[in-house]
Amino acid sequence: MTYQPSRRRFVRNLSLGLGGALLSHPLLAACSPREKKLGIALVGLGSYAGGQLAPALQETKNCYLAGIVTGTPAKEKIWADKYNIPQKNIYNYQDFDSIADNPDIDIVYVVLPVFLHKEYTIRAAKAGKHVICEKPMALSVAECDEMISACKQANRLLSIGYRLHFEPFNKEMMRLGQQKVYGPVTAIHSSNGFVYGGTDNSAWRLKKKLAGGGPLMDMGVYVVQGARYVTGEEPLWVKARQEKTRPEFFTEVEETVYWQMAFPGGCIANCKTSYNENASILHADAPKGWFEISPAYGYGGLAGKTSQGPMPFPHITQQAAQMDAFATAVRTSTPSIVPGEEGRKDMKVIEAIYRSLDSGQQEKV
Amino acid sequence: MTYQPSRRRFVRNLSLGLGGALLSHPLLAACSPREKKLGIALVGLGSYAGGQLAPALQETKNCYLAGIVTGTPAKEKIWADKYNIPQKNIYNYQDFDSIADNPDIDIVYVVLPVFLHKEYTIRAAKAGKHVICEKPMALSVAECDEMISACKQANRLLSIGYRLHFEPFNKEMMRLGQQKVYGPVTAIHSSNGFVYGGTDNSAWRLKKKLAGGGPLMDMGVYVVQGARYVTGEEPLWVKARQEKTRPEFFTEVEETVYWQMAFPGGCIANCKTSYNENASILHADAPKGWFEISPAYGYGGLAGKTSQGPMPFPHITQQAAQMDAFATAVRTSTPSIVPGEEGRKDMKVIEAIYRSLDSGQQEKV
Numbered sequence: 001m002t003y004q005p006s007r008r009r010f011v012r013n014l015s016l017g018l019g020g021a022l023l024s025h026p027l028l029a030a031c032s033p034r035e036k037k038l039g040i041a042l043v044g045l046g047s048y049a050g051g052q053l054a055p056a057l058q059e060t061k062n063c064y065l066a067g068i069v070t071g072t073p074a075k076e077k078i079w080a081d082k083y084n085i086p087q088k089n090i091y092n093y094q095d096f097d098s099i100a101d102n103p104d105i106d107i108v109y110v111v112l113p114v115f116l117h118k119e120y121t122i123r124a125a126k127a128g129k130h131v132i133c134e135k136p137m138a139l140s141v142a143e144c145d146e147m148i149s150a151c152k153q154a155n156r157l158l159s160i161g162y163r164l165h166f167e168p169f170n171k172e173m174m175r176l177g178q179q180k181v182y183g184p185v186t187a188i189h190s191s192n193g194f195v196y197g198g199t200d201n202s203a204w205r206l207k208k209k210l211a212g213g214g215p216l217m218d219m220g221v222y223v224v225q226g227a228r229y230v231t232g233e234e235p236l237w238v239k240a241r242q243e244k245t246r247p248e249f250f251t252e253v254e255e256t257v258y259w260q261m262a263f264p265g266g267c268i269a270n271c272k273t274s275y276n277e278n279a280s281i282l283h284a285d286a287p288k289g290w291f292e293i294s295p296a297y298g299y300g301g302l303a304g305k306t307s308q309g310p311m312p313f314p315h316i317t318q319q320a321a322q323m324d325a326f327a328t329a330v331r332t333s334t335p336s337i338v339p340g341e342e343g344r345k346d347m348k349v350i351e352a353i354y355r356s357l358d359s360g361q362q363e364k365v
Numbered sequence: 366m367t368y369q370p371s372r373r374r375f376v377r378n379l380s381l382g383l384g385g386a387l388l389s390h391p392l393l394a395a396c397s398p399r400e401k402k403l404g405i406a407l408v409g410l411g412s413y414a415g416g417q418l419a420p421a422l423q424e425t426k427n428c429y430l431a432g433i434v435t436g437t438p439a440k441e442k443i444w445a446d447k448y449n450i451p452q453k454n455i456y457n458y459q460d461f462d463s464i465a466d467n468p469d470i471d472i473v474y475v476v477l478p479v480f481l482h483k484e485y486t487i488r489a490a491k492a493g494k495h496v497i498c499e500k501p502m503a504l505s506v507a508e509c510d511e512m513i514s515a516c517k518q519a520n521r522l523l524s525i526g527y528r529l530h531f532e533p534f535n536k537e538m539m540r541l542g543q544q545k546v547y548g549p550v551t552a553i554h555s556s557n558g559f560v561y562g563g564t565d566n567s568a569w570r571l572k573k574k575l576a577g578g579g580p581l582m583d584m585g586v587y588v589v590q591g592a593r594y595v596t597g598e599e600p601l602w603v604k605a606r607q608e609k610t611r612p613e614f615f616t617e618v619e620e621t622v623y624w625q626m627a628f629p630g631g632c633i634a635n636c637k638t639s640y641n642e643n644a645s646i647l648h649a650d651a652p653k654g655w656f657e658i659s660p661a662y663g664y665g666g667l668a669g670k671t672s673q674g675p676m677p678f679p680h681i682t683q684q685a686a687q688m689d690a691f692a693t694a695v696r697t698s699t700p701s702i703v704p705g706e707e708g709r710k711d712m713k714v715i716e717a718i719y720r721s722l723d724s725g726q727q728e729k730v
Contacts, residue, residue, distance in 0.1 A: 050567070071436020073458060074478040074569040081574075082567065093438060094459040113439045202415070202447065204439040 038327045039066025039104045041089065041129075043096070043120050044112035045075045048134070052299060053111065054083060056319035062327035066104045069096055096120070100127035106330060109161075109323075110134060113204040114212045118143040125154040130330045132323070134161040136221045137343030139212040141351055144344035151340060159326045159336035160343035162225065166321035168313035169293045169304040170229070173282060176306065177230035182286035185267045190226045190282045192219040192297050193256070193274030201249050214253025216350060220273030222297040224349045226282040227261055227269035235261035235269070235349055235365050240356040245276060259353050261365075403692045404431025404469045406454065406494075408461070408485050409477035410440045413499070417664060418476065419448060421684035427692035431469045434461055461485070465492035471695060474526075474688075475499060478569040479577045483508040490519040495695045497688070499526040501586045502708030504577040506716055509709035516705060524691045524701035525708035527590065531686035533678035534658045534669040535594070538647060541671065542595035547651035550632045555591050555647045557584040557662050558621070558639035566614050579618025581715060585638030587662040589714045591647040592626055592634035600626035600634070600714055600730050605721040610641060624718050626730075 040063050042049045057065040067089035068079050076090050089104055099105055108124035109132040110117055117138045124131045131151060137160050138144050151158035164170040177185050193215055196206075204210040211217055228234065240259035244250055256274040263269070272279070283292035289307035296302065299318060304311035322338075329336050349365050356363040405428050407414045422430040432454035433444050441455050454469055464470055473489035474497040475482055482503045489496045496516060502525050503509050516523035529535040542550050558580055561571075569575040576582055593599065605624035609615055621639040628634070637644070648657035654672035661667065664683060669676035687703075694701050714730050721728040 071438065071457060073436065073481055074575055077480075077575055078567055078569060078572060081572075092436060092457075092459060094457060115442075116438055202443055204443065207443060207446075210439055210442055 036331070037061070038063040038106040038330060039089075040064065040107045040109055040132075040323065040327075041067035041069060041091070041099065041105045043069040043108055043110045043124070044116075045070045045072070045079060046111065049109075049111040052319050053109065053323075054079075056317050056323065059317050059320040060324050060327070062324045062331070063107065066106075067091065067099070067102070069093070069099075069108075097123055097127055099124075099129065105129060107132060107326065111161075113210050114217065115139055115204075115210045118147055121147045121158065122150040125151045125156045125158070128154065128156065130157045130159075130326075132159045132161055132326055133340075133343070135343065135346075136212065136217045136350065137340065137347055141344060141347045144340060144347050148340040148344065157326070157330055157333075157336055158340040159329070160338050160340065161322065162338040162342065163299075163318035163322040164222070164225070164297065165229070165338050166316075166325055167302065167318045168316065169302045169311060170226075170282075170296070172304060172311055172313065173226070173284065173291060173293055174229045174232070176291045177284055177286075178232035180286070182289035182291065182307070184265050185231055185284045185286045187285040188227050188230055188267060188269035188283065189271070190223045190269065190296070191272040191274075191277075191279040192222045192281075193272070193277045193279045194219070195278055196249075196275035199249070201251065206250065206253055208252040211253065213350075213354065214250060214255065215273045215275045216254055216257050216353060219275075219297075220257060220271070220353075221346050221350065223271045223273055223282075224261075224346045226296065227263070227267075227271065228345065228349075230282065230284050231263045231265060231267050231269075233263040233265055233267075234345060235263055235352075237262050237362045237364050238349065238352045238356050239362045240353045241360075242357055250275065254357070257353065257357065259356065261349070401696070402426075403428040403471040403695060404454075405429065405472045405474055405497075405688065405692075406432035406434060406456070406464065406470045408434040408473055408475045408489070409481075410435045410437070410444060411476065414474075414476040417684050418474065418688075419444075421682050421688065424682050424685040425689050425692070427689045427696070428472065431471075432456065432464070432467070434458070434464075434473075462488055462492055464489070464494065470494060472497060472691065476526075478575050479582065480504055480569075480575045483512055486512045486523065487515040490516045490521045490523070493519065493521065495522045495524075495691075497524045497526055497691055498705075498708070500708065500711075501577065501582045501715065502705065502712055506709060506712045509705060509712050513705040513709065522691070522695055522698075522701055523705040524694070525703050525705065526687065527703040527707065528664075528683035528687040529587070529590070529662065530594070530703050531681075531690055532667065532683045533681065534667045534676055535591075535647075535661070537669060537676055537678065538591070538649065538656060538658055539594045539597070541656045542649055542651075543597035545651070547654035547656065547672070549630050550596055550649045550651045552650040553592050553595055553632060553634035553648065554636070555588045555634065555661070556637040556639075556642075556644040557587045557591075557646075558637070558642045558644045559584070560643055561614075561640035564614070566616065571615065571618055573617040576618065578715075578719065579615060579620065580638045580640045581619055581622050581718060584640075584662075585622060585636070585718070586711050586715065588636045588638055588647075589626075589711045591661065592628075592632075592636065593710065593714075595647065595649050596628045596630060596632050596634075598628040598630055598632075599710060600628055600717075602627050602727045602729050603714065603717045603721050604727045605718045606725075607722055615640065619722070622718065622722065624721065626714070 069091040108129040110120045261269040280295040282296040291306040293304035352363045352365045434456040473494040475485045608621045626634040645660040647661040656671040658669035717728045717730045
């Protein structure tokens, strides 16, 4: 599985020099896939980057972990050693823009706290890199617009870290719902949350300005996604309420949110997200049957069943599938399966839910 | 307890303009102590800075938390909000040297992984700041020498984060031992360690190049200190051996080290440090009695007794006492109670212990 940079660089220089048409040239077709891997740089080396993305990048076939961006000198050394990353591919938040001059990096993956998504997505695009940005996409729809526009302007692809679009159980939910296998979906219920323990609430996830909100932004976005990709529709309106059992801990953000979403085809989704309950379920009812996955939204261990029996799918490394798909999109100049516009749609729903929490009324999306 | 920067700056400018003699001028004597607090900048916002130092700096009388240095943008925001730190006093690892131009910062406290102690101590001194550097002081005696020399050259004070020199139970151990209250100490035993749990060994503390070693550097340095400050002497030789029960986890550093230290006055110290055992004890035997503290080395909850009964001391915030003492040293231009030379002495012993682990023989310190 050794990566061979010299041959790859040769192949790339060739294709850059002679134009994209060469991508179908027999010379390239003769190369094994790993010799054409695209280089990904992870921006932000927190637990998702370290625990999920970097290990997944050891399995990817179309891309590899080429660089890192971190403000923490100890992480520079630890990652460089562990993943064999050369010093020239290590950046910090000050010299990040010079990544523009680094031909090893094709794709920048923004894995920072939400308030930094816009800035680093735009800086990456301006540096000429394709971008994957983690969910939730940004603090607001307005920020999503800026990010989409900056990537268009730079002629770079933008993708959101929606790994579940590449995961067999969730894909089956999309198929059963969107193709109306049991008839049109009439009702959905879904919940996603975990118990946020401890007494230290200084983490960025609990700061309104840094995370944009609480569980609704972090975990509820999966529920919004789930209802949207089961129906294949955009909700018309939402109505939401919240509960707090630990107001002294959740001082800036919500603790638990319940909301309804109404879809044009008549489906009503009853939804919940919480930092006070472990939950992960997506259930759909239709006239001729039901289908659900539970756990629905985690990194692994998913399970599903329908009114006819269990769903028989293999478990995969979701992030590897997601990144490989984006590398293919980049190589073939086709849009991401989960582009910025997809992230923007969720933010539009989330903004409506927050409006409804404030107004106590139904809010149009 | 509100800090009043405008009056403080006035007083300082006055004293700078008119010379140190003004420090005893009645105008200054009329100011309350909190108006003359020195500004400390913490470099590295890990768990010790966040969990111990920043809270302690809310109690200090001679200094206050004036600035931070961090590579993590989210921490910038969280700390700025929580501790009301102005943007102009927030630095990262790239622009750190411009702290030279910031009159709010008198003292830089280096709370980084060990491999960065030398670099940031020297950069701070060159920026004209007095320095506190966390223990262990550096990767080697050679690095200690460079740090001491750079601070001397810059005419700045250097102190090591030896909080226990300001802690009543440990101070009593020093008094009983050094003043030979029970006669000359003949034997010491001491152990300091904790169980390093989990299966992720990617932390800097477990990397030889970043931490300099394992528990001997991190926890054993307290034992070296303890034996040195009970006897008031420097050891002549050491002899050490080690054990590993989890070699697959402790791949780069030691897991448990046993060693003896022989002191000129005849005392032999039997010592242990481990990442595989919770321990914290310092015991001394002398002809006319014994004395010990256990827990000996923690941030709080210490307890002590002698052959005559329990030690009756109050619990204090060690780090507040330590930083206040250094602020006083700076203000009065007197050496730190725990200067760089003190850190260097421990490193000299630790280097001998590592030599002994390699050779299997007694090694001169």
